[in-house]
Every structure is written in structure tokens, then in C-alpha cells.
Amino acid sequence: MKIWFAEQDVIDAACVYVAETYQVPIERLNAELRYDEGIGIRGTVEDREHSRLFDLSERDLVDGAVLYLSNYHSFDPRRLTVELQFDENEGVTAVVEKVEVSG
Known part of the structure; x- marks a missing residue:
């Protein structure tokens, strides 16, 4: 099973x-995503009430997608793979795949 995250889904995650x-x-949170050539996909999340910024790595964004699906949709986090992508028109998106375990 594959799930496609639009940019807003990645922001929510x-x-x-x-x-x-x-x-x-x-x-209290707002997020922005960006693609920096040579660095990859990054995110910044702002705590509006306390004017704090949290810089997120690509790994943090992947972990966020897994956490979102685990907490809000009861997916097993050990069975998810996430691939972040960047496109000029679509922005930052993700393809999440639920890995089936045999045996």
C-alpha cells in the first residue's frame, strides 16, 4: 500500500x-518546508506564542510522517518507509509505503 502526502500533509507531519x-x-505551530541544493529537504517550525524556531532535518520530517500516521491513523511505525521528494510545482511531497512482513 502506498500513501501520497501532498506538501500540506508534510507540513502537518x-x-x-x-x-x-x-x-x-x-x-501554536506553523511550518515551512524548503529544498536546498546540496543539503536536501529541510523544515522550520515556529512556535508562534514563544517565538521559538525548530529547524528540522530530512530525517526529522520522515520521522514526523511516521509519527503522524502512527498517532492519528494507527499504522505500525516499524512497517512504514517514507521517501521525501521535491518538485518545482508540487513542492515537498512524500510517498509512504506500508511494508508487508511475510512469515
Whole structure:
């Protein structure tokens, strides 16, 4: 099974990651994504109430997508793979695949 995350889904997942990791209410968060050639996909999440910025790596964004699917849709995080992608028109997107375990 494959799930496609539009850029807004990746943004939401980044906010979930920061909320869970740093114990910040998700309602206070805004996120922006960017692609830097040579560095890759990055994110910045702002805590509007306390004017704090959280810089997220590509790994953090992948972990955020897994956390989002695990917490909100009961997916097993050990069975998910996430590939972030960047496109000029679509922005930052992700393809999430649920890996079936045989045996």
C-alpha cells in the first residue's frame, strides 16, 4: 500500500513531530518546508506564542510522517518507509509505503 502526502500533509507531519518531541501544543505551530541544493529537504517550525524556531532535518520530517500516521491513523511505525521528494510545482511531497512482513 502506498500513501501520497501532498506538501500540506508534510507540513502537518512536521508540526506533529515538534509537538510530540518538544511538548508544544500543536495549535501554536506553523511550518515551512524548503529544498536546498546540496543539503536536501529541510523544515522550520515556529512556535508562534514563544517565538521559538525548530529547524528540522530530512530525517526529522520522515520521522514526523511516521509519527503522524502512527498517532492519528494507527499504522505500525516499524512497517512504514517514507521517501521525501521535491518538485518545482508540487513542492515537498512524500510517498509512504506500508511494508508487508511475510512469515
